[in-house]
Amino acid sequence: MRKLLVMDKKIVFITGISRGIGLEIAKCFVNDDYFVIGTSRSPFRINEELNSESCIHFIMDVTDREQISSCFNELKKINKIPNVLINNAGITKDQLFLRMKEDDWDDVLNSNLTSVFNITKLFIKSMVRHRYGKIINISSVAGLMGNPGQVNYSASKAGMGGFTRALAKEVAARNITVNCIAPGFIETDMTNHFQDEELENILNQIPANKMGNPQQIADLALFLASSKGDYITGQTISVDGGLYMS
Numbered sequence: 001m002r003k004l005l006v007m008d009k010k011i012v013f014i015t016g017i018s019r020g021i022g023l024e025i026a027k028c029f030v031n032d033d034y035f036v037i038g039t040s041r042s043p044f045r046i047n048e049e050l051n052s053e054s055c056i057h058f059i060m061d062v063t064d065r066e067q068i069s070s071c072f073n074e075l076k077k078i079n080k081i082p083n084v085l086i087n088n089a090g091i092t093k094d095q096l097f098l099r100m101k102e103d104d105w106d107d108v109l110n111s112n113l114t115s116v117f118n119i120t121k122l123f124i125k126s127m128v129r130h131r132y133g134k135i136i137n138i139s140s141v142a143g144l145m146g147n148p149g150q151v152n153y154s155a156s157k158a159g160m161g162g163f164t165r166a167l168a169k170e171v172a173a174r175n176i177t178v179n180c181i182a183p184g185f186i187e188t189d190m191t192n193h194f195q196d197e198e199l200e201n202i203l204n205q206i207p208a209n210k211m212g213n214p215q216q217i218a219d220l221a222l223f224l225a226s227s228k229g230d231y232i233t234g235q236t237i238s239v240d241g242g243l244y245m246s
């Protein structure tokens, strides 16, 4: 009975909500009657953007453990501890490895991988206690196939895959699933800087010969968060028009 009550309360925590994939995921979840807790470093008018009162935004840097902890304490006060966690915030700092600066390595690993440790560590406790939870990490095909100029980014996303599989094994018996979605090239601010020739080269590598859109990532996230995804765990699922096939 207790499990049912917790499952009935659909509360999702999404990092990196201010634009791109995170924003689309937030819209999709709020439309599916979730209470959405969204975060970003920049201010964001969540109620206006999602056209809903069932949401709240926190300015929070995913690399800052104090900020994460105080966000968590605020959520406890308002009784909105999530049972779905989507680690979406991420950055790129591309450079060929020989020229890659230590800061470019540290920033990308901290933002894309250590952040997932920071946040999951806090939120998983209540999932374990209630024996219910869904954790979805937004990875990248770069973590599966490796991209030249993205050693830092590819390493961070590959690390996310290992994190996901190991944690999935630890918590599966507690009715908690942990999965990765690995987008290919999706139209967002992260990918809007390509010159025509570069874009043509990219499209030639994608069997579907087109970029994806954030909605396609959001749809899979919603599926994995639902009971339809109950028996899927430890997986990295690509959404990439066939770019990477294992």
Ligand SMILES: NC(=O)c1ccc[n+]([C@@H]2O[C@H](COP(=O)([O-])OP(=O)(O)OC[C@H]3O[C@@H](n4cnc5c(N)ncnc54)[C@H](OP(=O)(O)O)[C@@H]3O)[C@@H](O)[C@H]2O)c1
Residues within 6 Å of the ligand: 015, 016, 017, 018, 019, 020, 021, 022, 039, 040, 041, 042, 043, 060, 061, 062, 063, 088, 089, 090, 091, 111, 138, 139, 140, 141, 182, 183, 184, 185, 186, 187, 188, 189, 190, 191
């Ligand atoms: N677009 C693609 O083709 C693609 C492909 C594969 C994987 N992905 C992955 O999908 C995720 C979303 O990408 P996107 O394309 O939507 O990127 P985006 O448009 O650049 O948005 C990134 C989001 O993350 C937030 N963010 C970045 N660093 C943060 C930090 N330290 N703390 C808190 N929030 C932070 C940003 O908000 P603030 O700047 O306000 O903090 C923003 O809301 C990323 O993990 C990315 O690696 C994207």
